[in-house]
Amino acid sequence: MSLRCYYRGPAQSNEELVDRLLHIPYQSGMIAVDTETISIKDITCIGIGLQIAPDESLYVEVWPDPSDLLLLVTSLIADPSIIKIYFNANFDFRVLEFLHDTDSTPLPDYTNIADPSLMAQIQGQSDHSLDDLSFSLLSYSNELSIAGLLEEARIECGRKSVSMLDVPFEQVATKCLNDVWATWHLWENLQHTWPNTQNKECYDIDIALIPVLKSMEQKGLLLDKEVVESEYVRLRNEVMGYADVCTDMGFNPSHPQQVGYILASRGNILPFTKSRKQLRTDEDVLSELDDPIAKLVLEYRSANKLLTTYIEPWREQDRAYTHFRIDLSTGRLASFNRNLQNIPPAVRRVFSPDSSNFNWMDYSQIELRILGHVSHDTTMQDAFKLGISIHELTMKELWPNAKRYGSNGEDSQEYLNSKTFSFAKVYGASDYQLHRKTGVPLDRIPGLRSAWGILYPQAQSWVDNQYNWPYDYVESDFGRRMALPTNIHNMKPHVFTAHRGKCAINYPIQGTAADIVKRAMLKVKDYDLRLQVHDELVFDGEVELDESLARIHPEIHTPFNTYVESKWK
DNA sequence: CACCATGGCGCG
């Protein structure tokens, strides 16, 4: 057929093909979709594959010569009455959105979709790549791989650097159609492997969240150009001032090796990095040194970080946009391109509300509340129930004579250390790290740890139990399964065992918190939600957040703070 | 030029 497409199925003519495209997807009620791009990095769409029935599929070229059927295909993808099955929808959406921007095709529908990759992940599969799932669940191997096709293209073209554009049309089409076939059948297969209704509900919530995330991605945040510009000038001058001093001394402060060398040559003792190739010059090390050069480097780094990561990228921009990933190991969201979840509070002034105010809320001590619940620790649960400060309670046990506040009304060292001890539990930190973070002598750490364990005995035994978790996945308190890491990096066995043990402690807590916040987002999705920062939701304009947000989980009370200000902080 | 590794650091 001469429509720049590749077809598998019973149609015998172009007219018949078009007719089937107009009807079969509605009889099936679903289509599987896969996009092909120039490369992972260059997401220019070169073709789209559709599975429209169990044994019927079509690939259309998009670039360089768009198929006559492209609009028909993208209209199906945009149709909310058909289920669209994607394998890792996140990536295909980015491709289709990019195509929409450049080629005026319709945007995909985000509301009626399915994603076997996400299903497998939430069901606790450790590897949810298309190849591995096809093999393990469908006993199917696509003999065409991207790597293989590119290798053939290299030989054919006689060039080292090739892209999918150098692969023959028919091969790309075949690979794509093999993939949509697998996607379609994996979806059918995985629908029968939900371990329980709770687990499936976690998947349904992720799917329902996607349009909410898309709306946040599309809106972005208004930039305050005056703040961006004034911060740019201020930081640039500061950075250049530090850099000039360093240049005069013959080293580049952005170059850790040179920093290490000059500090060592001035008599400082520095430990090696973990690769043992260089000297460590990170903040932990440099802040302990008595050398003004160490101070200078730290000042340079902190100003340069703000300048290059959080100010410069916004110059010449009117709004700040981001994308969200939902396929993280714990069920959290990640923000990328650009990351709006790691903006330092000091530079959040660069954002302005489109209305007159930002409204935001954050959950207070959500992870410790979850630890108290999952471990059934009565001391912790009672403290939260009675509104007793958990860190103060910890402090009274670990340092009975300590005061809550210092002489200037600031948090006392013992109070801060109590916080660190409790968080160390959630993360599984070692004695050594606790010693470094708190300044408490190393030989006193085990005693304080056991004091913590006496105060919170059930939490302690839960943590110990999780550390020795024998299975390949853990569950959040909402039933989301989270695969524990496998030793793909060939770590030494005892190092890997320790890492995995810490993940088994942390994942259920982090994952449960993520589940709560996702459910909260769905409750408030009709407000002008702009950003999620793990335990925090930021809105543009007025919102009314009721007590139901503190009762997402029937047994974990998750109170939250609210804020209304013209600038987010 | 693209891509990777390394060191470092921002957030929860």
Place this chain on the structure above:
DNA sequence: AAAGCGCGCCATGGTG
């Protein structure tokens, strides 16, 4: 020692 879990991004230097 992946000595604290989860992320993304920046500068630098090496490689092909």
